[in-house]
Amino acid sequence: MNNDRKPVVISYAASKVGKLDQTRFEHEILADVVIDAVGTAGLDKTDIGSAVFTAPTPATRQRAFATFMASRLGLHCQGQIAEVSNLGITGGLAFEQACADVAGGRARVALALGIEYSSAVDAATMMEQGIRAAGDVNFQTPFGLTPIAWYALDADRYLYETGTTRRDLAAIAVKNRQHAMLNPLAQFQTPLTVADVLEQPTIVEPLGRYDVPARSDGAICLVVTSEVVARGLGKPFLRVLGRGFSHDGRHQVGSSPHDITDFPAARQATATALEDAAVSLEQVDVAELYAPCTITEALVVEAIGLAEKGRGALAAGAGETAIGGRIPVCTSGGCLSRGHPPGLTALYGIAELFDQLLHRAGKRQVAGAGLGLHLCELGNYNAALAHVMDAGN
Amino acid sequence: MEIIKVPKRLSIVPEYSAFSDTFRQGLAAGKFMTTTCSSCGNMTFPPKQHCSDCWSAEMEWTELSGNGILYARTTIHAAATQFHGEVPFSVGIVDLEEGVRLVTGLLDDPVRINNDAAIRLVILSYEDGLLFAARPA
């Protein structure tokens, strides 16, 4: 890569995750966010060569949203205008595509952005689409597995094999709520106890309402430019040191028996990113994960080596993965409490590392955070995308 | 394999290609079929026109015993619109004795099937199509 074109995040702007203002159109809300993000960077709209959008959800009325939005913002782009999508790594792919345009000299500034505005559609209707993504549409979908039901299968086997309890898993929800209470962008900020988690109704056994994500809207724009441009602007920036991707050739379940609690794609993507960055896992100070359910965080921290096998949930209960602990995980509050607009979650995760590594995370700041890991992944749907990052100025 | 009549309509009717229709015809005849690669011996479910391991198109249809164990299970309380009439319902991952893994519904009321317990596949004949399920062996 041309060193002058190393891509960095120079700024971001985002709406608080939750329920967006129903009296406004999606493009109106996102325009505010884009103008805020670009202005914060000290850049102008004429600097923007690419805008990579997360593909809008089926709830979005305006189709061809990316090119429509480019017209609303009056963007004249020579890099690309695109919508990208692949379930949980959607935001990560938008980010990478923006970085690639900067690195390749196709754009001086590239935006990675999106809006999810689906809280007006009820969960059962959303799942009509979701069940067709979560498994083979002809040989698995007719059994009615919802997206979350697949995580419940992971949880069932995990509890059975490790002796971990629902109470142990609940500690992950509680830990993430404590983080979210310190995050102005978080959807859920009221105190939460293990007892609160345990007394919720079952959604998919053994997971209750607070073990699984709520419905969330969000809007976010990351501004990516080159390190040279960032230095010229005299602002600190977030730098990508390493990247890793993996898909292990299965979708939910393979044709033959395998350990569904293992998440090999997450492990491989993380190992590749660390190697690419020439750092070790022990050097990572803060990790932001795409973990929609309590069980997912338990399995992912084990898969990537932040906790020993069988200790993924116990590590949260012991405070090891809390702010101030051995390795803080999901300092934003994560999917469960920061909130989970799925296509945007990875962009919110990278934004959290921006705040942590630039030491502007306020009360949730991880002291001395120098190296961050971002991992977005699809569990057993498969595919994982990891980035190792630090700050520069 | 046992065929159980279910006097209602499917929530979602499975669709079959010209190739995979052999599986449906097997169910109708009381057989649970899948494909094995003639080139590398890989047996997979769902049945495939090409081997996902070696990409050979030389696939043979094989009948399976329907005997296996339950690997993992869940009971779904919040379902997609199409399944509202069914909740709560149970599904699981099953490993058949031939070394094939699949996902299926569980007939475990009143006897709950636990992980690693023996199961037997049965064929469910709905008013508008066929499906399969696991029940205690």
Ligand SMILES: [Zn+2]
């Ligand atoms: Zn083969």
